[in-house]
Amino acid sequence: MPPRNHVAESVRALLAEEQVAPGDRLPPERELAARLGVSRSSLREGLRRLADLGIIESRQGSGTYLAPLDLGDLFEVRLRLEPLAARLAAQRRGEEDLARLADALAEMRGVLGDPQLFGEADVRAHAAIVEASGSLPVRVLFAAIADLLRHSRATTAGNDDLRAGAVSEVAAIVEAIRDGDGDAAEAAMRDHLAHVGASLSAA
Amino acid sequence: MPPRNHVAESVRALLAEEQVAPGDRLPPERELAARLGVSRSSLREGLRRLADLGIIESRQGSGTYLAPLDLGDLFEVRLRLEPLAARLAAQRRGEEDLARLADALAEMRGVLGDPQLFGEADVRAHAAIVEASGSLPVRVLFAAIADLLRHSRATTAGNDDLRAGAVSEVAAIVEAIRDGDGDAAEAAMRDHLAHVGASLSAA
DNA sequence: GGACCATAATGGTCTGACCAATCTGGAGCA
DNA sequence: TGCTCCAGATTGGTCAGACCATTATGGTCC
Structure with missing residues (x-):
């Protein structure tokens, strides 16, 4: 259980649950703190994170206030950063990284029939690639946008054909990373994201 | 004076001043708070930001502890995100954005002889481009890495030829943004960053 | 109907305390 | 001598309550 994100994620969950729309005002800090059962200081550290x-x-x-967020803009950023992560991963991956990647890929195959579990395995696979990149800025930036990606992943994971396609695409990325081929890894990630992007546009 | 970054930036300044090296331990929170003249709660909100x-x-x-940071990795991220920012800026810029860009460019020309002032003007120009992109994720990610870029900017700003080159390169970016030509803006930004990157490698 | 002001509401900060995890140094022992 | 082990000190994590600064609200007065 990551202690750092705890309050921030609780707030996000609360906002989703109460259907707070972008631009809406959140409950006052004192009330939020009481509802979440934490002190106002702890709540504020969480809010600070969301504000950052x-x-x-x-x-x-x-x-x-809840700020507006364009998922298309978010995806454009992903489209630029994840190929970099894949390239760096191919250049720097260690044995432990390769093991994590193999595990994540195997799990994606194993839970292909379950959209929920598949989504989680997909997240782990992408996280493993980012981790293998060994780049602190890349890791930090992905951590920052990771919890904003839940919507798009839900879209992907909900479609049977997309899941099957994602497995082979991710497999290609993992293979390129294992081979240490940065160009191929970056290209494979672009290919994967192109498919994801197309499905997002359709939805 | 941006209140949000105040504590975080003070801490960063203090670390630089005391030559805290990556991996070193920072002074205890209670001592840091006393030295910066803020309460421990405020200090912690700033530290939380640096931790994020x-x-x-x-x-x-x-x-x-101060985490290690590879400036090369940071630059790779910049290399991916800033061209996106330039492209989006060309597609979405408003009159106000164009005015800010023109101002920043004019100022770069005006303070060409002063490395310090030039560096600040350069920061403003890049910030204006990011702002004009209209993309919340792009703005957020740049805010996150903005204060990590001081070193590289110092390198660029310290060289007379580089400053002159930077002016014409930024001018090309601004022109492309004004014309609404996303492709050209992205290419011009790549060109600019290539020069900056080359000077960084040399230094 | 509109301008103005007292009041409430809300985020920003501070103080002081206690808890939880970790580190440090000395006592005791083999 | 060298090791283990434990008690206290150190340090980050959290809490409670208070006050300040800014903004929103609603009523009053013209």
């Missing part, structure tokens, strides 16, 4: 991610915006005397 | 950026890492009972 651009998810919320606080205005003294007025309130805290 | 991957700059520091806290271990309960042990201390807070």
Whole structure:
């Protein structure tokens, strides 16, 4: 259980549950803290994190507001950063990275029939690639946007054909990383993201 | 004066001043708070921000440590994200964005002889491009790495020829953005970053 | 109907305390 | 001498309550 994200994620869950729309005002800090059962100081550290991610915006005397977020913009960023992550992973991966990648890929194959579990395995595979990149900025930036990607992953995981396609695409990425072929890894990741992007546009 | 970054930047300044090396332990929170003249709660919100950026890492009972950071990795991320920012800026820029860009470019020309001022103007120009992109994720990610870029900018700004070159390169970017030509803007930004990268490698 | 102001609401900060995990150094023993 | 083990100190994590600064609200007065 990651302690750092705990409050931030609880707040995100609460917002989703109450259907707070972008631009809406959040409940006051004092009330949020009480509802989540934490002190206001701890809540504020969580809110600070969300504010740094651009998810919320606080205005003294007025309130805290949910910022608008364009999933298309988010995907464009992914489209630029994940191929880099794949390239670096191919150049720097260690034995432990390869093992993690193999595990994640095997799990994707194993839970192909379950959209929910498949989505989680997919997340782990992408996380393993980012981790293998060995780049601190890449890891940090992905951590920042990771929890914003839940929607798009849900879209992908919900379609049977997409899941099957994703497995072979991810397999190609993993293979290129294992071979240490940066160009191929980057290309394979672009290919994968192109398919994901197409399905997102259709949805 | 941006209140949000205040503590985080003060801490960064202090670390630079005391030559805290990556992996070193920072002074205890209570001492840092006293030295910066803020309460421990405010200090912690600042530290939380640095921790989210991957700059520091806290271990309960042990201390807070400065994480290692590879400037080369950072530049690779920049190399991927800034061209995207330039492209989006060309597609979405408003009149206000164009005015800011023109101002920043004019200022770069005006302070060409002063490395310090030039560096600041350069930062403003890049910030204006990011702002004009209109993409929340892009803005957020750049805010996250902005203060990590000081070193590389110092390198660029310290060389007379590089400054002159940077002006014409940035001018080309601004022109492409004004024309609404995303392809040209992205290419011009790549060109600019290639020059910056070459100077970094040399240094 | 509109301008103005007292009041409430809300985020920003501070102080001081206690808890939990970790580190450190000395006591005791083999 | 060298090792183990444990108690205390150190340090980050959290909490509670208070006050300040800014903004929103609603009523009053013209």
